[in-house]
Amino acid sequence: MARAVAVVGVGQTHHGRRMDVSYPDLVREAVVRVFEDTGLSPKDVDGVVSGTMPSMMEGVALTHLYFAEAMQAVGKPILKTETCGSTGVSIAHTAFYWVASGMAEVVLAVGHEKMYEGDSQATMTTVLDPFYQRYFLAGAPGVFSMQSQLWATRYKIPQDKIRDAAAFISVTHHQSAFDNPYAHIKMKVTMEDVKNSRIIVYPIRLLDVCPNSDGACAVIFASEKVAKRLGRKVAWVKGVGYRGDEQFFGDSDKVVWQSAIEAAKQAYDQAGIKDPLKELDVAEVYNPFTYQEMIFYECFGFCEFGKAPDLVLRGIFSREGELPVCPSGGVLCTNPIGATGLIRVAEAAMQVTGRAGEHQVPGAKLALAHAMGGIDQFNGVMILGSEL
Amino acid sequence: MAREYRTLKTEVRLPYEVAYGATWTRFFEGLKDKKIYGTRCKECKRVLVPARSFCPRCFVTTDEWVEVKEEGTLVAWCYTNYRYFGMPIEPPFVTGLIRLDGTDVNFLHLIGGFDLSNFEEVSKTLRNGIKVKAVWSEERRGHILDIRYFEPV
Known part of the structure; x- marks a missing residue:
């Protein structure tokens, strides 16, 4: 560095x-x-x-x-x-x-x-090339829908389990957003609310999706x-990592997703992190869709591939869990996209300096901030710590 | 945040004429003849479809043309039933990620040939891993929609 x-x-x-x-x-x-x-x-x-x-x-x-x-x-x-x-x-x-x-x-x-x-969504389709992909990938939800299916099929994860874990994530984040004075969506939701909400792009339902x-x-x-x-507490940048995939959605694996894996690895190597689940105190993961959040857990080494739903349902990533994810309510409750990744960095900094207020993770010293961009194409990570 | 002030309704519309270049021209000309072309990379040996002028991983020019089968395996799909401005295809529609036989990347296109109006019915018909086959438009103009859709075999 x-x-x-x-x-x-x-x-x-x-x-x-x-x-x-x-x-x-x-x-x-x-x-x-x-x-x-x-x-x-x-x-x-x-x-x-x-x-x-x-x-x-x-x-x-x-x-x-x-x-x-x-x-x-x-x-x-x-x-x-x-x-x-x-x-x-x-x-x-x-x-x-x-x-x-x-x-x-x-x-x-x-x-x-x-x-x-x-x-x-019309804006997002302009990210796609005009010859092929723009016709078929209708904004962001379709991409994430297919990615979640690829993941479920690969690891033979029962649909019911994934559905429960995704709903659990939605409930947790919506609850957390009440503790964040800047959050957009402040709405009490139950597991049943999520599971019964309107289908946006199968299997993704309204309460699995971030707002505009x-x-x-x-x-x-x-x-x-x-x-x-x-003369005040500051958050030190301990590591940064960034990677991209090919622009054609079909060219690379979005489950064992190299851009996410390598971006995190680069940042971990700089920060000296060997076991992220144990060493990180909090993570602000870019999570516009509940299902995708679990793929990130796996790519970031929080757990083995195919195992994220089990850990989610055990509360590992909840506010009181081993690694609280998105105590701010995350992208799922607030997504002004150009600001969203920087909000993850800001929230991580607030956590490691003890300034996160009602959603403070007690004693947080090391935090991960992440964002994803393009048609599942780019991933960027920044690690912030309380000590130089 | 309760009070709202005036808003201005405005619009930007711009015309474009985008160049296909040699490789994509040949690919789209192929569609007119009901042929799907890919190119093979001489280093990694992958068959890439749609055809590419160079391999995205090896960065070498890919000039070995391969006529690809119009059948393949459905790898993932999504059902879209919402609208946005300037949407090129009328919803509801199903997008499929398809591994065409003999190729090494996934190809995006529509899945169709059956009633798409009811999602529950669609989800009974479609399953990842099923075989699908291209259905061609009667009138072809060298466009990606010269393939109307891929239908389950």
Whole structure:
């Protein structure tokens, strides 16, 4: 690893249907909050990196230019990083690289999305090539549906067991969202509610699926020198990993999923993590679909392949379990996509600095943040720890 | 968050003319003749379909053309019954991930040839692992939908 880098503070908007604010005002809401959180001001920032989903989501191209004022980026170096759903983690990686390289002391990272302003599934099909795949992969749910079937078939996991485990995950996250002041969907749901909700794309039902959200997240990354000068608890970046698959969905295995496995392995190797289930205290896994969350558990080495439903049903990943996953309520309850990965990083940082409030995992010292993007194509991981 | 202010309804529509290039032109011309073409990588020996100009893993040019069977095995499927703006295919429809016989990657297309209106019925008909076969359109123009769908054999 290069120079030590810390997340010194975070700011989130209240996520939801935010037709009460313009898009630049929404971005500014998060940026103001990160300055309030850190005590830093725009003049302390050496560079700004931001990102979103494809421009078609809100119909404005190159949003980092649209938000130059809202991010206080005028007169500063500015970058945009864009990797579809994993954008937020890629923004965090970009800010990390910038500070780690020694080229900046303080970098402001901002992720944002306003999904109520456009047509999210139509936008997502524009990620697909225009000749073949765009006709057949109708937005995100279809992809995840097929992936979950491939997984269930491979390991001969009984449908009832998977259905129960997925419903359990949904109930857990919806319950957790009540403890997160910024979460979008706050709704009490039972196992029966999930299992009886409307089918979106078989076997995925409405309560297995994330919402569309408007929201923004801002995170400040700083060098060791600046972090120590601030005189507050910070979250140190212990490892980063990122990998991609081929663009054709049918070209690679999405069960023993190399981009997820290798992204986590790269981050674990840097952080010195050998047994993630034991060593990690909390994980913010990108989980727009309950079923997919279990595939991530397996690819990240939390358990053997095909075994995630058993561990889920034993409560291993619940709030009181061995490795609590998404105590924030996760992507399942809040998904402003361009911000979502950065929210995972922000939540992980809040956990290891003891600032997660009602959804704090007691004593958390080491956390994983993750996001996935494209047609099951990209995976990015960042490990944050309380100790340098 | 209760109060809402004015909104502007706006739209962006842009025309594109995208180039197929030599390999994909040949692939789509093949569909007009009811032929599905792949290319074989001389290093990893995989047969890739649709045909590629280069192997995505070995990065070598793939110029050995292979006519692929129009039958294969259904690997996964999904039933889509919702709408979005500009949707190219009218829902409900079933997307299949198909391993065409003799190939080494999965091919995406539609599954059809039976009543798709009722999901419960569809789920009785379709099972991963069943054999499916291409059904061709009467009028073919060198387009991916020259194959109407794959139907269970």
